[in-house]
Amino acid sequence: MNIGIMSFAHMHAYSYAQCLLQLKQENVNLISIWDDNSVRGKEASEQFNAAFYNSFEEFFRSGLDAVIICSENVHHHDQVIAAAKAGLHIMCEKPLSLSTEEAENMIRTCNDQQVILQTAFPVRFAAPIRRLKEAVEAGEAGEIVAIRTTNRGQNPGGWFADPALSGGGALLDHTVHMADIMRWITGSEVKEVHAEWGTQFGSDGIDDMGLLTLIFEDGIIASHDASWSRPSGFPSWGDVTIEVIGTKKTLYADGFGERGHVYRKSGRAYEHVVSGEDMDMGLIRDFVDTVKEGRSPSITGEDGLRAAEIAFAAYEGVTILNKR
């Protein structure tokens, strides 16, 4: 199977490329890279030993079966449409789109072209999150009453902090992962969103904070904390946590909880070293298997849309999502 990566704008592209290299013995090959930033693209092509293209047409004709899109958010729509029309299966970085209409068009086009559209939600492959889901399904928590989630990090800077390219700040960037996880675990859709958001951690011209209260169709309520609030001295880049409050007991999982603690005499005095399974590897392997087997993706374009829709709703402050 031949895979290409469209843009290394998102840092996840480097991790996904490393994962693909690890699958080489399974006849999975990263053969082509497209990037509108030629310097960045050529560097990546040298690093990962793949051909570089800055023309869509040449890139799509390079013998690909599938592409992974890691461009700036604003380009996801057009690049998914282009790849789908080229007959290529697609995994697109989150957030899937910058509007509901865009996402619906992406999903429709991929369906029409009979290509796979998978949304890149690697947190689904974090071992602690998967184990929590298994425990919920086994009835350990009882009936779910409420959920509390966090996804906080540091301002990544660059295009992430440019609304013209990202479409939104921490609220968009750090809501979609856990919105997806909550939908995945509950099997229920969000019907109501209440949010307070703004710029409170020093970002310039873009939101870096969002607190969301969610009400699900089955009555479950949830709080979510999305932010670029972690100080530079924080022992890790941030967090991805979930607490499921059930009728029997409360279950908790930290997506990056499998870690070592490093204490130094100087420099970065305290640091977490992630020692658990690589969630990006789980995501890439799942996408590869989906393409190989020609099955429906475990994380669909619809999943990407529903998660992004919660962030879009939060920007409105109070939103009652339409019945679907």
Next chain:
Amino acid sequence: MVSKLPEWMDRKRIRENKIQEEASYASVSAQIESSDRLFSLGFGEQAFPALDQLFQEESWSRNGVLRMHRIENAAHSWLEEDIMMMTRWFGLPERLHVTENMKDNGPRHIIALIRFESLAAVHWELTASVDRTAAMKMEWSSMEGTFQYNSSEPYSGVSAAPEVDIASCIHFAWPAGEGFKEREAVRQLISERTGEWT
């Protein structure tokens, strides 16, 4: 002694809060009288002076995010008391949304989303159930840094609830005769948004 408590404190939490022993009531009540202050009785309050110190002595900004989660084995909602406490840092609450979910055979969970004058945004949550061990977790994040507190941190597998830190309660109490404007504003906002359960 309880009858001498101010009206806004002399409420069902005094009667129903199962984590408190009679001795504690007497002790706390005695100190209320001697200190002539109004304050809430929840445990975990030792976190408040610690955060207050960061505001006062290290000039941390009041524009940030506070997340607070109380786990109670009694029926009382601490929303009013906790918002009153927050007004000392953040000014009056400007927006409040409250939602709750409760199961017949399980806990009641309340989520309050609050925006204050200082622009501080707060998620305040309560999980109340007779079979849960009482605890309080809070986290403040602002440009200057992050403050985290978890009353359960020193324990693991211990069901005994932590005790009220009376010194912290008094340290953080409203002096009697102050805070009327804040109290009225908080009560009005809560009653507008919540109805019967406050």
